[in-house]
Amino acid sequence: MKTKHxxxxxxxxxxxxxxxxxxxxxxxxxxxxxLTGKISISYAxxxxxxxxxxxIHDTVAVKNGVFLFHGNIREPLxxxxxxxxxxxxxxxxxxxxxxxLPKDNIEKFKLQGSKIQDDVELLRSCSKESEDLWTxxxxxxxxxxxxxxxxxxxxxDYKKLSDKKEYLERxxxxxxxxxxxxxxxxxxxxxxxxxPVVYFSIxxxxxxxxxxxxxxxxxxxxLSEQVRLSSLGMETNKYIQLLEHVRVGKTAPDFNTPDMNGxxxxxxxxxxxxxxxxxxxxxxCGPCLRGVPHLKKVYAKYHEKxxxxxGVSVDRKKDEWLTAIKKHDISNWYQVSSAQxxxxxxxxxxNDEDINEKYPVDPIPRYVLINKAGTIIGTWESYSxxxxxxxxxxLKEVFGE
Numbered sequence: 001m002k003t004k005h006x007x008x009x010x011x012x013x014x015x016x017x018x019x020x021x022x023x024x025x026x027x028x029x030x031x032x033x034x035l036t037g038k039i040s041i042s043y044a045x046x047x048x049x050x051x052x053x054x055x056i057h058d059t060v061a062v063k064n065g066v067f068l069f070h071g072n073i074r075e076p077l078x079x080x081x082x083x084x085x086x087x088x089x090x091x092x093x094x095x096x097x098x099x100x101l102p103k104d105n106i107e108k109f110k111l112q113g114s115k116i117q118d119d120v121e122l123l124r125s126c127s128k129e130s131e132d133l134w135t136x137x138x139x140x141x142x143x144x145x146x147x148x149x150x151x152x153x154x155x156x157d158y159k160k161l162s163d164k165k166e167y168l169e170r171x172x173x174x175x176x177x178x179x180x181x182x183x184x185x186x187x188x189x190x191x192x193x194x195x196p197v198v199y200f201s202i203x204x205x206x207x208x209x210x211x212x213x214x215x216x217x218x219x220x221x222x223l224s225e226q227v228r229l230s231s232l233g234m235e236t237n238k239y240i241q242l243l244e245h246v247r248v249g250k251t252a253p254d255f256n257t258p259d260m261n262g263x264x265x266x267x268x269x270x271x272x273x274x275x276x277x278x279x280x281x282x283x284x285c286g287p288c289l290r291g292v293p294h295l296k297k298v299y300a301k302y303h304e305k306x307x308x309x310x311g312v313s314v315d316r317k318k319d320e321w322l323t324a325i326k327k328h329d330i331s332n333w334y335q336v337s338s339a340q341x342x343x344x345x346x347x348x349x350x351n352d353e354d355i356n357e358k359y360p361v362d363p364i365p366r367y368v369l370i371n372k373a374g375t376i377i378g379t380w381e382s383y384s385x386x387x388x389x390x391x392x393x394x395l396k397e398v399f400g401e
Contacts, residue, residue, distance in 0.1 A: 023094045027069040031083070032103040035065045043079040043092070044348075045072075046231040053348035075230045076116040076194040081106065091116040091198060119195045123186050127179050134175045141168045180210035184219065192224045197232040203239055207363050207381075213243050242360040248379060252278075252370045253358040260322060260335045265310065271374050274308045275398060277391075280338075280359070280366040282314045283324030287383035288365040292328050294388045298395055299333055305399045306372070309333035314361050316346045369394060 029039070040059040047054060060067050062083075076093035088107045090099070097113035111117045124131075144165050151158050184205060187196045196202050196219075206216045217240055220228070227233050245253060256266040270276050279295060281288035299309050311333060315321035318337075325331050338355040339345035345354060360366065369378035369391070378394045380387040 023074045024070060024072050025092055025094050026096045027092060027099055028097070029067045029069070029099040029101065031062060031065040031067070031101045031106075033065055035062055035103065037062045037084060039067050040082040041069050041079050042082070043071075043073070043077050045074070045077070051350045053350070055348065075232075076114075076198055077232070078198055081109075090114075091120055091195075093194075116194050116198060119186075119190065119193045120199070123183065123195070126186070127182055130175050130179055130182075134172060134179075137168050137172050137175070141165065141172070144168070176208075177210065180205055180208065184210070187219055188222060191222055192227065194227055194230065194232075196220075196223065197227060197230060197236045200232075200236075202236055203362070206243075213240075213247075216240055217244070238357075239360060239362075242358070246359055246368055246376060246379060248376050250376050251374050252276075252368065252376050255355045255358055256353065257336045257338070257340050257355055259337075260325060260331070265334055265336050267310070267370075268374065270308060270370075270372075272372055274306045275302075275372060276370045277307070277309045278359070278366075278368040278370070279309055279311045280314065280361050280364045280368075281311060282364060283320045284315070285364050289324075289328060291365055291383045291388070292330060294391070295330070295333075298391065302395055302399050303333075307395070307399065311335040312338050312355055312359075312361070314338045314356065314364060316342070318342055367391065371398075 027041070031039075038059050039062050040057060042055065042057045044053050044055050046052070056071060058069060058071065060069060073092070073094050076091060079090055079092050081088050081090060083101065083106055086106050088109060090109065090111055091114055092111075093114050093116055095113050097111060099112075100110040102108050144161050148158065148161050148165060151161070183201055187193070187201060202211075202216060202220055205211045205219075206213065211219065220236060220240055223233065228237065244250075252267060254266065254268045256264055259265050267276070277295075277298075279288075279291075281291075295309060299307070311325075311330060313321045313335065315324075315337075321335075321337070325335050336355070338361055340351060340353055341349075345351065345356075351357065355361070359368070363382060365383050367378075367380040367387070368376060371377050377398075378391070380391060
């Protein structure tokens with residue numbers, strides 16, 4: 001048995017050496033036990049020549065618990081592994097890597113040869129105690145929420161349970177803030193790590209409210225040049241630039257894109273005529289749809305005074321977009337797609353003229369108010385009653401009662 005095992009490892013080493021060249025990765029895998037079947041890996045790469053993100057899906061045979069993947073990637077990235085309909089996420093890079101998968105829980109894999117995976121594990125180890133406490137508190141919170149959903153406010157237990165819920169939610173919120181601070185400190189201390197751009201850490205920390213826009217820029221600029229100029233590094237920088245370009249006081253970036261009937265709508269055509277509220281939404285976005293009644297109210301109140309709404313859909317499928325417009329009766333104002341060619345956009349092609357190359361469209365809903373001169377005078381992220389009240393106050397300031 002030792003002879004066969006040594007021969008197999010030697011064969012793997014030789015195959016890996018032959019395959020690994022330039023920007024290739026070699027992933028040698030072993031699943032616990034002498035198993036057979038199929039295993040798949042998926043990831044996305046960006047081609048500078050065709051200006052397109054391409055989804056790679058590779059399936060190989062598992063023989064005696066052993067498998068081998070190889071492919072061409074220029075930089076570290078996130079990948080998804082599928083074995084017997086069990087999934088896990090791992091981080092790979094252009095190198096020789098070895099992967100060990102436990103038979104019963106592939107999420108507890110061990111990956112060697114990937115520096116970015118090492119960074120992930122290091123961050124997780126620093127956060128484990130807080131993550132475990134979060135899980136414990138969340139397990140306590142779930143049945144309390146379920147109980148409250150069945151009780152009336154007049155029930156004798158309602159106040160006690162409600163106070164307990166609020167206490168646990170405050171505890172969880174404190175843990176979230178602590179975890180965010182640990183992640184921010186990790187990014188600051190590891191400028192050569194690709195994790196902040198591959199795992200979208202910087203965007204996530206901003207959208208969750210743990211970083212101001214200025215702090216987000218500083219954190220990104222602190223990364224090494226190699227990380228900043230990677231494909232996902234440049235995507236992160238583009239996202240920050242979009243946020244910077246749609247600040248209050250900036251001129252709203254112009255766009256020209258098809259509406260629901262295929263007619264082109266140009267933002268600059270409203271200059272000198274109307275105030276415009278851009279409403280970034282999607283048919284699948286619950287918070288976006290909760291904001292529809294308020295949009296209908298302000299449109300009815302101010303449209304005749306020179307107020308327009310342009311709904312900007314980030315839907316992937318045109319039929320889902322059009323069905324939602326009809327279902328929610330929102331065809332009174334302009335409805336456009338965030339991409340000039342929706343089908344090509346979601347095939348991975350990038351078009352600098354698409355709205356989502358000029359405005360941040362994550363998270364949604366997002367609202368941008370533009371005056372007649374084309375200047376942004378208000379921005380709101382996410383749906384909330386507070387945002388609606390703030391929009392009302394802004395529109396009252398512009399139009400009066």
